[in-house]
Each structure stands twice: as C-alpha cells, then as structure tokens.
Amino acid sequence: MAPLPRPRRIVGVSLKMYFDLQSSLSYVRGVYQLDGEAWNARVDLFVIPDFVTLMESSRILESSHIMLGAQDVFWEDQGAFTGEVSPRVLQQAGAKIVEIGHAERRAMFGETGEWVAKKAGAAARNGLIPLVCIGEKTHHSIASAAVGAAVEECRPQVTSVLAAVPDDVEVILAYEPVWAIGAAEPADPDHVVHVTKELRKLAAGRNGVTRIVYGGSAGPGTFAKIAEGVDGLFLGRFAHDIKNLKQVIEEVGAA
Numbered sequence: 001m002a003p004l005p006r007p008r009r010i011v012g013v014s015l016k017m018y019f020d021l022q023s024s025l026s027y028v029r030g031v032y033q034l035d036g037e038a039w040n041a042r043v044d045l046f047v048i049p050d051f052v053t054l055m056e057s058s059r060i061l062e063s064s065h066i067m068l069g070a071q072d073v074f075w076e077d078q079g080a081f082t083g084e085v086s087p088r089v090l091q092q093a094g095a096k097i098v099e100i101g102h103a104e105r106r107a108m109f110g111e112t113g114e115w116v117a118k119k120a121g122a123a124a125r126n127g128l129i130p131l132v133c134i135g136e137k138t139h140h141s142i143a144s145a146a147v148g149a150a151v152e153e154c155r156p157q158v159t160s161v162l163a164a165v166p167d168d169v170e171v172i173l174a175y176e177p178v179w180a181i182g183a184a185e186p187a188d189p190d191h192v193v194h195v196t197k198e199l200r201k202l203a204a205g206r207n208g209v210t211r212i213v214y215g216g217s218a219g220p221g222t223f224a225k226i227a228e229g230v231d232g233l234f235l236g237r238f239a240h241d242i243k244n245l246k247q248v249i250e251e252v253g254a255a
C-alpha cells in the first residue's frame with residue numbers, strides 16, 4: 001500500500017507574553033509581509049499573539065493566507081465563567097487556530113489532560129483548529145530509553161484529545177518536550193523523529209488531517225534535521241525576530 005501523502009507543511013509562532021501591545025502588532029505586520037513567500041513555498045503560516053491583540057491582528061491579516069491563533073480557550077461556549085474566553089468569540093474575532101495545553105499552562109495554571117481534551121472539543125465544535133501541545137516533562141539520560149519514555153508519557157495526552165474531537169476535523173499536535181522549551185537548543189533531532197513517528201501512528205485511522213509540528217527552542221537550522229518526523233515547526237523566542245521567521249519559512253519550503 002502506498003504511504004499516505006504528507007500534509008502541507010506548517011510554521012507558526014507564539015508570542016507568549018514577551019511583547020507589549022504595540023510590538024505585538026508590529027510583529028503581526030511583519031508576519032503579514034511574509035505571506036507571499038510562505039504561500040509560494042507551500043508553507044502554511046500562523047501567528048499567535050495575546051488575546052487583546054487578536055481583533056486588530058485579524059484586521060492586519062485579513063487579506064492574507066496567514067492563520068491567526070489564540071493562546072488558550074475555555075471549554076464552554078458561553079455562561080458565567082468570569083475571565084475565560086469563549087471559543088465562539090475567538091472564532092468571531094477571526095481566530096482559525098487555538099493553542100491548547102501549552103506546558104506553561106499545564107505547569108503554572110493547573111491545566112489537566114481532561115481540561116485540554118474538553119478545550120480541544122470546544123475548539124473543534126466552533127470551527128477552530130485545535131493545536132494541542134504535548135510532550136514529556138523530563139529527559140531520560142539514556143537516549144534509547146528516552147524515546148519509549150516520551151512516547152508513553154505523550155500517548156494519553158494524544159489519545160484523550162483525539163477521542164474528544166470529531167474524526168474528520170483537522171488537528172495539529174505540537175510535540176514540545178517540556179525540557180526543551182526555553183532552552184539553549186532544541187531537542188536532539190533523532191529523539192524528535194523517533195517520538196513523532198510513533199505519535200503519528202496514534203492518528204492513523206483519522207479522516208481529518210493531523211499535522212505534527214515540533215516546538216522547543218526551534219529556529220533557523222532546526223527543520224531539515226527533523227523533517228522525516230514532522231510537518232513543520234511551532235516557534236517561540238528564536239522567531240521573534242522576523243528575519244529568523246523568514247529564514248525558517250525558506251528552510252521548511254526547501255526541505
């Protein structure tokens with residue numbers, strides 16, 4: 001049987017809470033300038049600023065192919081949930097993607113696997129693509145054991161999400177080993193390829209597109225080494241300079 005065609009490549013950036021209002025908007029304008037280049041390179045592009053910046057970002061990106069994302073979402077569409085943000089409102093504000101279960105949210109804000117799955121379901125119900133962050137907390141010092149341990153830790157994170165979203169909607173899984181986030185360098189390429197190849201099997205029966213991206217100190221130079229396992233990159237700090245993002249798009253398009 002011929003292998004399934006690989007989905008389109010995808011590159012995105014989260015601004016986390018590094019930027020202020022004006023610098024977020026100016027970054028989004030910079031991403032907008034890369035629309036043509038990404039499109040010609042057949043690379044889907046997304047950017048995830050903070051909630052406050054979403055509507056203005058949506059206006060900036062309106063005439064482009066670039067997908068706007070939000071950094072979190074609540075699992076109900078409306079009601080008495082002070083401080084939370086509804087998936088319906090995100091969709092109305094122009095978001096196409098919602099990041100769910102980032103390691104920082106799991107570690108600092110008590111986000112559980114159950115919440116992550118409910119949020120993924122809510123995103124899908126509202127026509128948003130869930131971008132679900134998964135990854136093992138610690139790195140096993142023995143390389144051969146590290147892959148198995150990582151897969152075991154990530155497996156329930158993936159299966160609970162896939163059980164919560166309809167089979168035919170698009171899902172993006174961001175494999176972000178927690179120990180590689182905010183580090184000097186990304187995880188070892190062999191580790192990433194082995195783990196992501198195993199995780200991809202968990203989505204084998206789905207009818208919807210499932211893309212797997214790598215995140216964790218990724219930047220220029222990362223993609224070519226892990227292209228065998230992943231469909232793209234989810235970037236943080238090392239793409240907060242637009243020139244680096246441009247370079248990553250070129251590399252992902254060429255790999």
Ligand SMILES: O=C(CO)COP(=O)(O)O
Binds near residue numbers: 014182183215
């Ligand atoms: O967490 C990340 C993207 O969600 C990665 O962040 P860094 O690339 O800054 O480590």
